[in-house]
Amino acid sequence: GAGVSQSPSNKVTEKGKDVELRCDPISGHTALYWYRQSLGQGLEFLIYFQGNSAPDKSGLPSDRFSAERTGGSVSTLTIQRTQQEDSAVYLCASSLVGTGFWNTEAFFGQGTRLTVV
Amino acid sequence: KQEVTQIPAALSVPEGENLVLNCSFTDSAIYNLQWFRQDPGKGLTSLLLIQSSQREQTSGRLNASLDKSSGRSTLYIAASQPGDSATYLCAVSQRAGANSKLTFGKGITLSVRP
Numbered sequence: 001g002a003g004v005s006q007s008p009s010n011k012v013t014e015k016g017k018d019v020e021l022r023c024d025p026i027s028g029h030t031a032l033y034w035y036r037q038s039l040g041q042g043l044e045f046l047i048y049f050q051g052n053s054a055p056d057k058s059g060l061p062s063d064r065f066s067a068e069r070t071g072g073s074v075s076t077l078t079i080q081r082t083q084q085e086d087s088a089v090y091l092c093a094s095s096l097v098g099t100g101f102w103n104t105e106a107f108f109g110q111g112t113r114l115t116v117v
Numbered sequence: 118k119q120e121v122t123q124i125p126a127a128l129s130v131p132e133g134e135n136l137v138l139n140c141s142f143t144d145s146a147i148y149n150l151q152w153f154r155q156d157p158g159k160g161l162t163s164l165l166l167i168q169s170s171q172r173e174q175t176s177g178r179l180n181a182s183l184d185k186s187s188g189r190s191t192l193y194i195a196a197s198q199p200g201d202s203a204t205y206l207c208a209v210s211q212r213a214g215a216n217s218k219l220t221f222g223k224g225i226t227l228s229v230r231p
Contacts, residue, residue: 033218033219040223041223042121042221042222042223043206043208043219045220059218091161093161105163105166106163106219107163108160108161108163109160110159110160111159111160
């Protein structure tokens with residue numbers, strides 16, 4: 001596709017259940033990011049993948065959160081034993097290389113709105 | 118730790134007005150700065166990217182400036198239209214260990230009144 005694709009667009013889950021959120025980056029983009037946006041808050045960095053390098057997991061809020069990126073393309077963010085405070089919009093972005101390079105733009109998907117009830 | 122601030126949090130202007138949205142950051146060691154637009158319930162759309170060596174970028178009615186030494190950027194919107202109503206976020210990119218990441222402000226919610 002032409003842009004970053006995320007699925008599902010909305011997810012309602014019961015407290016304590018596990019959820020998986022999917023991100024399809026733009027083809028050829030080597031860098032992939034996950035962010036979380038809570039109501040009234042800014043975007044919170046979660047995790048960053050760059051090519052075959054070890055991911056930067058420094059933003060993951062707890063060990064209930066994990067992410068994988070298979071074949072350098074599709075990424076899955078998994079939240080185990082969901083809590084109400086996990087309710088937020090989860091946004092995925094990709095770029096040709098990491099945004100630390102001079103002129104590389106980050107392109108975002110439409111997000112997955114997660115509601116834990 | 119990098120902190121990005123956008124003030125005010127919300128702004129309402131009449132249609133046709135020229136306006137400036139401000140963004141400030143605490144650590145000037147950045148690679149670039151991006152301005153994004155977010156419509157309600159949607160993802161982020163990239164508007165402009167300014168490299169750290171640049172002073173400004175223009176796209177249509179939008180002009181973004183960067184003063185890295187003072188830690189400031191502005192997004193100028195000319196002849197505002199109701200369709201410009203959205204939340205505008207700025208983000209700075211910088212090195213984080215062997216990687217890099219974007220740090221975002223909380224955004225300015227703009228309402229353009231017809």
